[in-house]
Amino acid sequence: MTTPKAPFDVQKIRKDFPVLNQTVNKQPLVYLDTTATSQKPYSVIESVSNYYINDNANVHRGIHSLAARSTKKYENSRQKIADFIGAGSSRNIIFTRGTTEAINLVATSFGSTFTAEDEIIVSLMEHHSNFVPWQLLSERTGCKLKFIQITENGELDMNQFDLLLTEKTKLVAVVHISNVLGTVNPIEEIVAKSHNVGAKVLIDGAQSVPHVKVDVQKIDCDFFAFSAHKMMGPTGIGALYAKEELLKAMPPYHGGGEMIHTVTKEGTTWADIPYKFEAGTPNIAGVIGWGVAIDYINQIGIDKIHDYSDMLTRYAIEKLSTIDGLTIYGNAKNRGAAVSFNLKDVHPHDVSHFLDQKGIAVRAGHHCAQPLMTELKVDATNRASFYIYNTFEEVDKLVEALKEVKAFFTF
Ligand SMILES: Cc1ncc(COP(=O)(O)O)c(C=O)c1O
Known part of the structure; x- marks a missing residue:
């Protein structure tokens, strides 16, 4: 050859x-192990150390110049990430520790209303991070898990998928690109079919965002989870994209600083999205480094x-x-x-x-x-x-x- x-x-x-x-x-x-984690270019490494050398301050809290600078860089990265996956608005991007936490956020928050009457469909080629959270949800709520089989070629059996979908299906959670088989799944078809029965769709994009052009609005998925470290960004940072009406309706995932509007003895009201889902001091350097990784990808x-x-x-x-x-x-x-x-x-x-x-x-x-x-x-x-x-x-x-x-x- x-x-x-x-x-x-x-x-x-x-x-x-x-x-x-x-x-x-x-x-x-x-x-030859990028699927586990990618290597980082100098520009990303330097952006993380430059942040600590020059800008280190908490975001969204202080009035002083360093806090303003950190917040600006942090929110610029959110915008870059939103643009990179065609999210429409940075309000749809929730920072998490990675794909795993993004999926757990959905399982805990969106899944909080699930009952024993509901069904979730996942495939048999999922990474544990798109499998175990649904098992945990099933244990908590009694909802039923159903599985898409895999063909000899290592593709999803779409005929069998059609048979699994019913009006009881509340959520379909599938991987975009398999981390084992490399299979690229027909996610637009999965989304369209799932929406036909009123189900929402979560896509695990950990292996797709680093390699293919992703446009979440075109895919029309409801949730999309991905990690910075698979795409030359730092470890310990990732994001959940979700449609705005879902994020507005979903209860918070964690409680604490930053995610509140007002707190009194009687109760708490939530901050607007995306902050409602971002309790506590985030991985600021990680977010900034991720933005630089996206610059690097865009340059190529x-x-x-x-x-x-x-x-x-x-x-x-x-x-x-x-x-x-x-x-x-x-x-x-x-x-x-x-x-x-x-x-x-x-x-x-x-x-x-x-x-x-x-x-x-x-x-x-x-x-x-x-x-x-x-x-x-x-x-x-x-x-x-x-x-x-x-x-x-x-x-x-x-x-x-x-x-x-x-x-x-x-x-
Ligand atoms: C397809 C897929 N989903 C989810 C994950 C989990 O990603 P993370 O460990 O960054 O949360 C991985 C990581 O290998 C993956 O390959």
Whole structure:
């Protein structure tokens, strides 16, 4: 296979990522674990330290200049994030610790009115963060959980989904791009069908926002959850997008400072959205760093990022497929930049350990998707994932190292 041409200067981009400039086990680092967390460019790292060096002050509270400066930068980031996903207004963006907390917010707040009569549909390819909160809600309220099955190709079984939807369905919660199979799900179709029966839809966008152009208003989803650290921003910060009428109707998630309008002995009234859902001092540096990560993505262009990740993924799949005894999980037509695989008779942890000796970082385990592992009839897989700073040579290194693993474990 001829090596495709990248739509940007990858070597120049790599220089923006200090962590890549190191050896691991005396080999140049090959970082193929972006699906777990992405690396950060200098501009993001510097924005976080600059905040603490120059601006550090609490937001929305003080009158003094530092507080005003911090608040301005913080709210500018909220606007950038809103613009990036086509939210319409920054009022629709609630800051959380990440995708996981955003989904828990919905389960606790929106789910507070659910009863034993209600049903929630999730798929069997969900990350635990879009699975366990609904199980907890089901335990609290008695509402019923129903599951979308997965086809042989690793796609959602949309015929079976049609059969699950009823007028009892209160919520459908599905992942946009699977962190294991790479499958891109037909979320616009899911939203339209769910709305037809009066159900709301939550999309887990942790793996999609870093890779594809997302327009939440076009998708017409009711909730959309995503994390900064998957898209070159800091860890510990993420957001929930939700439609305004839902946010206005939903009760607060946490109580405390910032989320109130008035507090008296008799009771409390809530601040306007989004602040009603943001109790306590937030991760200010994280939010500011996230805004800079979005600047970085915008500078390159999300479409180019998508195209390049796609080239690397297709190149990897083609090369990996030449290894005898290697199984790739998921063969969806429309797919993202994660490739899960196993080598026959070699435990994924052994594969990953061997690769680490060569400086190659891949993920091994259940990827926080145990129901999916059960469907695939495996305990664990290896997963290589790709982003703008990876190269075709790194994919070649992975493939060569896997051939060595195979030889090493063949008696
Ligand atoms: C598809 C998907 N959903 C949710 C999450 C959870 O994200 P976070 O740990 O940032 O809350 C992840 C993280 O790997 C993910 O890949």
